[in-house]
């Protein structure tokens with residue numbers, strides 16, 4: 001056997017769910033929030049605070065230390081700089097919402113990935129006769145809040161980059177189609193005081209939008225337009241965005257939404273599509289490709305796509321100019337100018 005060859009990468013990836021689930025359980029148990037509240041704790045105090053059995057406590061905490069998700073100094077466990085900033089539920093920078101949803105729903109649904117790969121069918125609530133993703137999530141206010149907070153956290157990095165990189169000074173009005181709580185609109189409005197606009201989303205999202213937008217004092221410039229994007233027209237604005245929308249739907253639905261955006265824009269107006277856009281060669285953006293498998297798990301026909309795919313659909317809809325631009329991590333935007 002070649003001495004340079006090692007199964008390490010294979011084993012690390014294959015058993016990656018051990019580490020993943022350990023982190024998800026730490027978030028579920030509120031470990032990071034507890035330590036942020038109390039300060040460093042020893043093993044006994046931390047296990048009592050989280051109601052962890054004595055058999056598992058030190059292995060659980062020390063595994064998190066070894067994974068870089070907790071510090072231990074002279075027997076006292078404390079948050080790392082990252083876990084303190086991003087995993088303390090009391091901080092506005094909390095990104096655990098998406099991970100809470102991953103823990104409650106996706107972790108078990110991904111357990112039947114092989115079945116989904118074979119039959120091409122969703123593996124979430126739909127499988128046991130339940131409704132689609134949005135009905136399942138939106139039927140319960142607690143899951144809805146978790147989902148919306150999760151989306152805000154997941155999209156925050158990309159939203160800041162869209163606010164920074166898109167030429168907003170050339171435009172005045174903006175509507176985020178399926179804009180959820182208002183994560184993107186708020187970042188755009190904060191960075192560009194001349195912009196007014198808002199979010200078009202399902203009526204049930206309205207109170208969450210109000211609370212979020214008011215927390216930035218942006219309620220005079222941003223409004224909520226309730227509606228279903230498969231019924232009627234999109235609201236008119238100089239710039240429309242769709243962030244993590246198109247990947248939820250099949251190709252005909254994707255084209256229908258792009259057509260509606262085209263119709264709602266003025267001449268010279270812009271559509272911004274934000275997703276974990278897959279690289280054109282489909283070999284680098286692993287997160288984008290796995291996100292597409294997540295759409296298999298979650299939706300009847302959704303899939304992620306490359307920048308070239310999306311630019312092609314925009315051109316077919318009539319957009320005269322299109323381009324792809326990287327945002328951050330796995331996220332890119334595709335821009336179409338009418």
Ligand SMILES: C[S@@+](CC[C@H](N)C(=O)[O-])C[C@H]1O[C@@H](n2cnc3c(N)ncnc32)[C@H](O)[C@@H]1O
Pocket residue numbers: 134151152155177178179180181183200201202205227228229230242243244245
């Ligand atoms: C995956 S989230 C994306 C949220 C946000 N754009 C982002 O990138 O973080 C999808 C959004 O589409 C909205 N949505 C789903 N179906 C819709 C429909 N038929 N009409 C309007 N909005 C819808 C959901 O309420 C949700 O806010």
